[in-house]
Amino acid sequence: MFKFFDHLFSHRSSPSKSEWQPLVRTAAEQRAHTQWLAEQVYLNWAGPYFKAYHFCKAHITNGQGLRVQMLQETGRQGAVFFYDPSIGPGNFRHFFDFLRDRVLALGYNLSTSDQRVHRQPRYTETIYKHFLKPKPNDCTETGRCNQLFGTITIDLVTINKQPGFIRFFSNPYQDAIFTPAHSFNELMEQVLNLPPAPAEVQARIKQYAKS
Numbered sequence: 001m002f003k004f005f006d007h008l009f010s011h012r013s014s015p016s017k018s019e020w021q022p023l024v025r026t027a028a029e030q031r032a033h034t035q036w037l038a039e040q041v042y043l044n045w046a047g048p049y050f051k052a053y054h055f056c057k058a059h060i061t062n063g064q065g066l067r068v069q070m071l072q073e074t075g076r077q078g079a080v081f082f083y084d085p086s087i088g089p090g091n092f093r094h095f096f097d098f099l100r101d102r103v104l105a106l107g108y109n110l111s112t113s114d115q116r117v118h119r120q121p122r123y124t125e126t127i128y129k130h131f132l133k134p135k136p137n138d139c140t141e142t143g144r145c146n147q148l149f150g151t152i153t154i155d156l157v158t159i160n161k162q163p164g165f166i167r168f169f170s171n172p173y174q175d176a177i178f179t180p181a182h183s184f185n186e187l188m189e190q191v192l193n194l195p196p197a198p199a200e201v202q203a204r205i206k207q208y209a210k211s
Contacts, residue, residue, distance in 0.1 A: 018119070025097075032208070036098075037101070041205065046194040048065060049192055051065065052068040053079055066082070076171040096128065099130075099154050099191060102191040103132050108152065111132060114129050124159070127157050129153065145177060145179065146179050149184070150173050
């Protein structure tokens with residue numbers, strides 16, 4: 001399965017007539033996410049993904065933990081969090097929105113949330129996307145706007161409605177009107193460096209796994 005997702009991640013999808021549509025959560029989904037946050041279910045994966053990220057940076061293979069792959073392209077840097085069956089589709093969707101919530105708390109605005117479906121001959125790929133920008137009124141005494149980490153994009157990719165991976169990356173502004181961007185390592189630190197999940201939080205995984 002990982003080989004399939006590696007292949008999918010490294011090759012762009014073929015052209016499609018599909019268009020981006022607004023991503024809207026139902027009232028029930030919003031209530032469930034609020035409860036998921038209140039019960040701190042995210043602690044089951046935030047720290048482990050942060051650890052896996054550093055394993056990946058150090059080129060250390062961790063065969064028993066969560067899997068992360070670095071994303072480095074011209075002008076942007078990020079990471080790919082691969083889905084693990086122990087998480088459950090519901091929790092992975094909540095984790096996708098949790099990453100959005102954590103970025104918002106850093107001083108960002110949610111610019112858009114969209115989704116798009118690619119129907120391929122062998123499979124159907126669905127992409128859910130959160131795109132966030134730093135607040136434009138946050139400027140320093142020099143008059144240069146604080147870009148924080150630049151724009152941030154969070155993608156959840158599913159194949160035939162099954163979770164595949166989450167892409168999480170920053171794209172700094174290069175214009176002189178902005179302050180220099182903070183590093184992606186610092187972004188990961190602020191978003192994912194959280195304490196381990198206690199036993200009562202670990203016990204809540206099944207409650208949300210299929211929601």
